[in-house]
Amino acid sequence: MTTTTSRRTLVTNGALAVLLLGGAAFAYAQLGTDEAAGETALRTATAARGGVTASVTASGSVESAKSRALTFGTSGTVERVNVKAGDKVRKGDILAEVDDDAARETLSAAQATLASATEDGTSTAQLYAAYVKARNAYREARRAVDGTVIRAPFAGTVTAVNGSVGGSSSGTGSGQTQTGQTGQTGQTGQSGQSAQSSQQSTTGFIELADTRKLQLVGSFTESDAGRLKVGQSATVTFDALPGVTATGKVSQIQPVASTSNNVVQYPVTITFGSVPAQVRLGQTATVEVVVGSAENAVTVPTAAISTSGGRSTVTLLRDGAQVRTQVEVGVRGTATSEITSGVSEGDVVVLxxxxxxxxxxxxxxxxxxxxxxxxxxxxxxxxxxx
Known part of the structure; x- marks a missing residue:
């Protein structure tokens, strides 16, 4: 009985040992399979000569580079409005008028007072003071009469009329939306001012813009804005006009940034050099500014460059070994970048x-x-x- 029990124990222990050895072998084989499947594929590229272009982009809307919010210089009731939104006008054209009867009566009285003061002369301090007072009153009355009309200060297109006949000379504030030749809608109350005040809204009785001189104000991130300079070339594309592009240049970089959602951005004005006929005020556009270029340069894929602490490096493949090498980067493009030192044409870089x-x-x-x-x-x- 004792012998039989010993034999059974020996068989059981042997079976367990076999199972343990088999499990270990399977685990080792599986580990080897996983390691083989997890091998890293070495990717390389060869440094070559070519051109590199670096650019930055931003979006904005088309506005006039020359525009004005026009108002009356005299309070009164509007008597005539000679234009509507979309009309083209010439410099000096009368756009609107208010009732000038009261202003002309005041001017006549001031003119008579000035004539009397002139006849009295200025031989004494009292007479001179009376003359100056009469002269200033006349000038003020003259300006009041001139202020009863709105004249176009330059040739352009009326973008909005914010008043009507019978209303106040200060305008109603509702106005008309722009239609027709300029193609802009819903622009009432926007003056389209220059870049210095493009983000402020000023309402005039009549809004006038020169649609032949257009610009775009885009907001660039602080890193991109640091690469911009006045005079750099720009290309503008339009969301609503596939295939249509306009050229321009950086004309102003605002020195004061704006912050939105913790993102610091600088408004930059792009003045159009050529304006396609299809482009209208208010259209959404994207501007791309070339900030650097290099020709016949040694280039490598930008992805191969690592930068940390102001130090840039690439990994070169030399005699089968990977060698980390410090490099000087020139123009850094999206796909490829210029290497000014550290890499020669024909060198193999590891991606x-x-x-x-x-x-x-x-x-x-x-x-x-x-x-x-x-x-x-x-x-x-x-x-x-x-």
């Missing part, structure tokens, strides 16, 4: 790696890639996880 792997979870095979950047590791860091 951020792409690591693939397989694993099992709930009986399903899973395949993963590093980061959101091609070849990125955890958290989207190029080459991370290596």
């Amino acid at each position: 951020p790696s792409v690591t693939t792997g397989t694993g099992t979870g709930n009986g399903q095979q899973q395949r993963g890639f590093g980061g959101g950047f091609p070849g990125g590791g955890p958290g989207g860091v190029p080459g991370g996880g290596r």
Whole structure:
């Protein structure tokens, strides 16, 4: 009985040992399979000569570079409105008038008083004071009469009329929306001022703009704004006009930033050089400004460059070994960048790696890639996880 029990114990222990050895072998084999599947594919590119262009972009809306909110210089009741939104006018044209009877009566009285003071002479201090007072009253009355009409200060297009016959000379505030030739709607109360005050709204009785001189004010991030200079070339595209582009230049960079959602931005004015016929005031547009370019330069993919603490490096492949090398970057473009030192034409640079792997979870095979950047590791860091 004792012998039989010993034999059974020995058989059981042997079976357990076999099972343990088999499990260890399976685990080792599986680990080897996973390691093979998780191998990192080495990606490389060759430094070559070519051109590099760097640019920054922003969006905005088309506005007139020359516009004015026109008002009467005299209070009164509007007698005539000679234009409507969309009308084109010439410099000096009378756009609107108020009843000038009272103003002319005041002018006549002031003129008579001045004539009398002139006849009395200025031989004494009292006479001189009377003359000056009469002269100033006449000038004020003259300005009041002149203020009963609104004249066009330049040739342009009426963008809004904010009043009507029989109403107050200060305007109603409702006005008419712009239609017709300029194609803008809902612009009542906007003056389209210059870049210095483009973000402020001023209402005039009549709004006038020169549609031949257009501009766009875009908000650039502080890093992009630091790369801009007055005079740089720009290309403007329009959301509603596929295939239509306009050219322009940076004409002003605002020194004071605006902050929205913790993002610091600087308004930058782009003045159009050429204006396609289809472009209208108020249209949404995107501006791209070229901030740097290089020709016949040694270039590498921008993705191959790592920058930290103001120091840029690339990884070179030399005799099968990866060598981290410090470089000087010139023009940094979106796809490729200029290397001014540290890399020569023909050198092989290592790109951020792409690591693939397989694993099992709930009986399903899973395949993963590093980061959101091609070849990125955890958290989207190029080459991370290596």
